[in-house]
Amino acid sequence: VYAAGEISGYITVAVNFRLAPPEVAFVLNDSTPSVVVFEERYLDIVAEVRAQVAQDIRYICIGTPPDWAESYEDVIQSGQSVPPKTRSKSDEIAHIIYTSGSTGRPKGAMLSHRAQYELARQVSAEGGTQGNDVHLVAMPLFHIGGKCKQLGYAFRGGTIVLHRRFDPRAVAEDTSKYKLTALHLAPVMLQAIMDLPDFSSFDFSSLKVIHYASAPMPVAQLRRALETFGYILIQHYGMTEIGIGTTLQMHQHSVDGDPIQVKRLGSAGQVPQGISVRIVDGKGSDLPCGESGEVVIRNPFLMTGYWNDMPATLDALKEGWMHTGDIGYLDEEDYLFIVDRKKDMIVSGGENIYPRDVEEALHAHPAISQAAVIGVPDAYWGEVVKAFVVFVDGKQASEEEIISFCKTRIASYKNPKSVEFREELPRLGNLKIDKKSLRKPYWSNHTRQVN
Secondary structure (H helix, E strand, O other): OHHHHHHHOOOEEOOOOOOOHHHHHHHHHHHOOOEEEEEHHHHHHHHHHHOOOOOOOEEEEEOOOOOOOEEHHHHHHOOOOOOOOOOOOOOOEEEEEEEOOOOOOOEEEEEEHHHHHHHHHHHHHHOOOOOOOEEEEOOOOOOHHHHHHHHHHHHOOOEEEEOOOOOHHHHHHHHHHHOOOEEEEOHHHHHHHHOOOOHHHOOOOOOOEEEEEOOOOOHHHHHHHHHHHOOOEEEEEEEOOOEEEEEEOHHHOOOOOOHHHHHHHHOOOEOOOOOEEEEEOOOOOEOOOOOOEEEEEEOOOOOOEEOOOHHHHHHHEEOOEEEEEEEEEEOOOOEEEEEEEOOOOEEEOOEEEOHHHHHHHHHOOOOEEEEEEEEEEEOOOEEEEEEEEEEOOOOOOOHHHHHHHHHOOOOHHHOOOEEEEOOOOOEOOOOOEOHHHHHHHHHOOOOOOOO
16 A cells, blocks of 8 residues: 555555554544555554544455455556556655644644655665565564555565564564564563573674664663674664654664663764754854753654644754654764753653553543653653542542553553652643653663653
8 A cells, every 4th residue: 555655645644553543533633634444453453443434434454354445456456557646756745744743733744755765775875785685574564664664665676574562472473484684662562582491592693874863872781782783773863754863873773882882772872974963042142062952853764744743843844854852962072972862752662652542542531630741760661641630629539540441541551650649740831741850760870861
C-alpha cells in the first residue's frame, strides 16, 4: 500500500494499531481518507471506529471482509497491468505520520516525496548500504524510524525482512536464517537480544551495521554490545518532523578512548554534512558552544508542515528551521548533547508519550479531580509514566483500578506504571502544575534529565 501511493502520487497515512478506537477515529476524521485498508485482525477496532467517522470511506479488508468492506485480493485482481494514470511529484506529500500532540491533539507531519527521497539517500549513505544487504525492520512502519530505514535499504535495492512485532528470539533466529546484514533497534531491544539465555547458539556474523535510536545507550550496555557484535553500531537522533538530525558513527563509539571521547558516547551524535543544527535562546538568538538552549534543525528532510494545523506549523517551522522542543548544547566539534525537553514528552522504550494524553484519560475517571503525569527513570525502558492524582472529595480508587481505567481510553504503552495519591498538586505562580518539582526527586541524581 505504501509503495502504491509512493509511485502513483496518493498520500499514505499509516495508523498506529496500538491506539485506542477514539484515537484512531481522530486520525481518520482529521486526515479524511478516501480509502482505509485494514487487516482482518483489526476488524473489531475498525467496526467501532466507523460509527465515529463522518466522511464516506471505502473500506478494503486484507482477509475475509465484512459485508461493508471489499476484499483486498479482489481489488488487486481488478487492477490493470499498466502504469498509473497519475505520478508523484517531488514537492507533493508522500506520507502523513501522526505524532502525539503536547496539547492532547495528535499532529500529522506532512512528508514530501523530495524529503523522503533525500532521507532514504542519507540513511543508505550513513549505513554504507549496498544492493546485497538484507535489513530487518522490527520497528513499526507507522513510525519514521522503521519507515526511513525501509526506504534507505529499498533505495539501494536491498532486501527487506518485516516482523509484525519485536520478539528478541525471532530477531536472533532470522539473523541466522536470512544472513541479515543490518538491524534497527532501540537500546532496550538490543539489550533483550543479548539477554537471550541461548544467545551464543545464534549466528550474528553476517551483521554489518546495527542502527540504534530513541536514546543514547548507557556506556556499560554499549561496551557489552561492542564486545558482542563488534564496532558496527550507529546512533541516530531525529524525529518525525526532521528525519535525521545527528549521527554517532561506528568509529566514534570509543568506549576506551580519552575522557572527551567517552563523554561523547552520551551525546546524540555529530552534525553530518548537509544538516544544520543551532542552539537558540527564547528569542531565537544563537547561544555559544557549551550553553544549553532549544535545538533547532534545518535539513533536506524537513516536513512540509502539519496537516490541517497551521498554528502548530507556524510554531514549529520558523524561517526554514524546525524548533524541536528539545533542550541541548553543542560542543566544540558539533556533537549534540540533549539534556532536557522543552515540552513534557516522555520516551519509553522508543515510544513517544505526551503527558496530556494520559492526563486526559485520568481526568475522565469519576473519582479524580486533578492529575499530572511525568516520566521517571527506568533501567529497562529509559523512562516510564508516573501519575499523580488528587481525588474528588468523598471518592477513592485504587492504583490498579485507575490503571485499568486508562487502558480503556488510551494505548497500553501510554498507561501509568504507577500512581501516587496527593492531597494537592504543586503549583507555579500562574497556577500551572509545577512538574519540575514533581520530577526533581526522581531525576536529581541523574546527569541527564531525559533517558
